[in-house]
Amino acid sequence: MDKKTLFGNIQRKASFLCVGLDTDLAKIPSHLLKEADPIFAFNREIIDKTADFAVAYKPNIAFYEALGPKGWESLQKTLEYIPKDIFTIADAKRGDIGNTSKLYAKAFFEQMDFDSITVAPYMGKDSVSPFLEFKDKWVILLALTSNEGSKDFQVLGTEGGKPLFQQVLEKSQQWGTDDNLMYVVGATRGEKIAEVRKYAPDHFFLVPGVGAQGGSLEEVAKYGMNKSCGLLVNSSRGIIYASEDKDFGDRARVEAEKLQQEMAKLLEQYC
Numbered sequence: 001m002d003k004k005t006l007f008g009n010i011q012r013k014a015s016f017l018c019v020g021l022d023t024d025l026a027k028i029p030s031h032l033l034k035e036a037d038p039i040f041a042f043n044r045e046i047i048d049k050t051a052d053f054a055v056a057y058k059p060n061i062a063f064y065e066a067l068g069p070k071g072w073e074s075l076q077k078t079l080e081y082i083p084k085d086i087f088t089i090a091d092a093k094r095g096d097i098g099n100t101s102k103l104y105a106k107a108f109f110e111q112m113d114f115d116s117i118t119v120a121p122y123m124g125k126d127s128v129s130p131f132l133e134f135k136d137k138w139v140i141l142l143a144l145t146s147n148e149g150s151k152d153f154q155v156l157g158t159e160g161g162k163p164l165f166q167q168v169l170e171k172s173q174q175w176g177t178d179d180n181l182m183y184v185v186g187a188t189r190g191e192k193i194a195e196v197r198k199y200a201p202d203h204f205f206l207v208p209g210v211g212a213q214g215g216s217l218e219e220v221a222k223y224g225m226n227k228s229c230g231l232l233v234n235s236s237r238g239i240i241y242a243s244e245d246k247d248f249g250d251r252a253r254v255e256a257e258k259l260q261q262e263m264a265k266l267l268e269q270y271c
């Protein structure tokens with residue numbers, strides 16, 4: 001999916017919501033456990049109930065990998081079930097020496113047909129570039145993440161005093177364009193999002209951290225939105241575990257619609 005199509009979808013749905021499919025056997029309603037594939041049964045219901053309000057889905061690969069071959073099967077079925085006009089993110093946080101990254105890219109872009117993958121930048125250009133060689137596919141590079149540990153390295157000064165996340169943003173723009181490269185910027189970073197936006201004015205940001213991690217959607221839009229929206233805001237637990245009972249699909253829909261309504265207003269205000 002290209003950037004123009006993604007922005008078109010955002011305008012059509014008045015939403016920049018990404019629903020995170022962090023599907024955990026220990027958390028899904030117990031009545032689903034008797035299904036042949038409980039993870040897929042859960043995801044199917046979540047997708048059915050939230051697709052009107054979502055422009056992206058982000059399965060976090062760890063939740064599927066942890067279940068072995070069955071988990072990969074659930075992931076594949078989930079990916080195939082997601083409506084084709086909705087952007088898909090493999091949240092795999094991969095990245096290795098060039099020839100290995102190439103195989104990670106093949107796994108997520110050819111074996112599975114994800115639109116994008118999250119990649120860790122730590123190993124540099126040859127670890128990121130193989131993902132960028134796939135036509136119509138996106139790399140979503142970790143820049144300034146939402147977690148506490150983001151302070152350990154990402155904000156430290158490098159040569160010339162630039163914080164590491166700034167180096168990541170500036171350097172990586174020599175490898176990809178705003179039509180195949182996005183950045184992860186945590187919603188919990190508040191005003192810092194404005195600083196990140198300064199270094200990457202045209203790129204899309206994947207912004208996790210609203211909902212369960214407490215980030216503010218209003219602040220994200222205020223500091224991060226650009227003329228093509230430029231934001232995919234993810235919520236996982238806040239939507240998919242709004243209820244741990246039989247009404248989980250309906251409750252997920254309510255939470256997704258709430259976010260979409262807020263997003264519609266923010267799009268009018270800032271985009």
Ligand SMILES: O=C(O)c1cc(=O)[nH]c(=O)n1[C@@H]1O[C@H](COP(=O)(O)O)[C@@H](O)[C@H]1O
Pocket residue numbers: 020022060091118144145146147184185186208209210211212213234235236237238
């Ligand atoms: O790359 C990510 O998606 C990610 C980056 C980041 O900085 N923080 C972060 O929480 N995430 C992911 O975003 C999701 C957040 O989930 P909730 O906190 O439940 O909404 C999880 O799948 C995390 O792995």
